[in-house]
Amino acid sequence: xxxxxxxxxxxxxxxxxxxxxxxxxxxxxxxxxxxxxxxxxxxxxxxxxxxxxxxxxxxxxxxxxxxxxxxxxxxxxxxxxxxxxxxxxxxxxxxxxxxxxxxxxxxxxxxxxxxxxxxxxxxxxxxxxxxxxxxxxxxxxxxxxxxxxxxxxxxxxx
Numbered sequence: 001x002x003x004x005x006x007x008x009x010x011x012x013x014x015x016x017x018x019x020x021x022x023x024x025x026x027x028x029x030x031x032x033x034x035x036x037x038x039x040x041x042x043x044x045x046x047x048x049x050x051x052x053x054x055x056x057x058x059x060x061x062x063x064x065x066x067x068x069x070x071x072x073x074x075x076x077x078x079x080x081x082x083x084x085x086x087x088x089x090x091x092x093x094x095x096x097x098x099x100x101x102x103x104x105x106x107x108x109x110x111x112x113x114x115x116x117x118x119x120x121x122x123x124x125x126x127x128x129x130x131x132x133x134x135x136x137x138x139x140x141x142x143x144x145x146x147x148x149x150x151x152x153x154x155x156x157x158x
Contacts, residue, residue, distance in 0.1 A: 009036055018073070040108070078117050107136075
């Protein structure tokens with residue numbers, strides 16, 4: 001699928017570039033840092049502070065953002081950088097609250113196919129206690145060039 005070796009982790013230089021400019025605006029706002037990246041396994045961290053709900057607990061949606069980010073980047077590494085990736089399904093079970101510190105997400109590939117990639121994401125607190133389990137499936141599209149949606153539809157002649 002990819003010109004990348006799917007089993008190799010990104011080099012330190014490529015990982016730094018991914019963290020500097022390869023993340024989306026939401027990942028940056030959430031404070032997500034990628035610390036290991038390959039198609040088979042992605043690892044990222046996120047601070048609890050700044051990502052809490054009104055009761056001071058890590059917001060469940062923040063867990064989903066971390067999970068989707070890890071799965072999407074892993075899918076992109078699997079498919080190749082010339083392909084587009086879109087998340088089509090994500091679910092999360094919140095086992096216990098994280099109240100402080102950093103949470104760590106580990107995304108492990110479940111299935112890496114030609115058109116779909118699925119990951120299980122386990123999120124733990126600083127003590128290593130599982131706080132959330134998520135699953136994400138991404139659709140792998142043909143290329144990075146967006147289709148021309150501004151082109152008028154062709155008219156069929158009867």
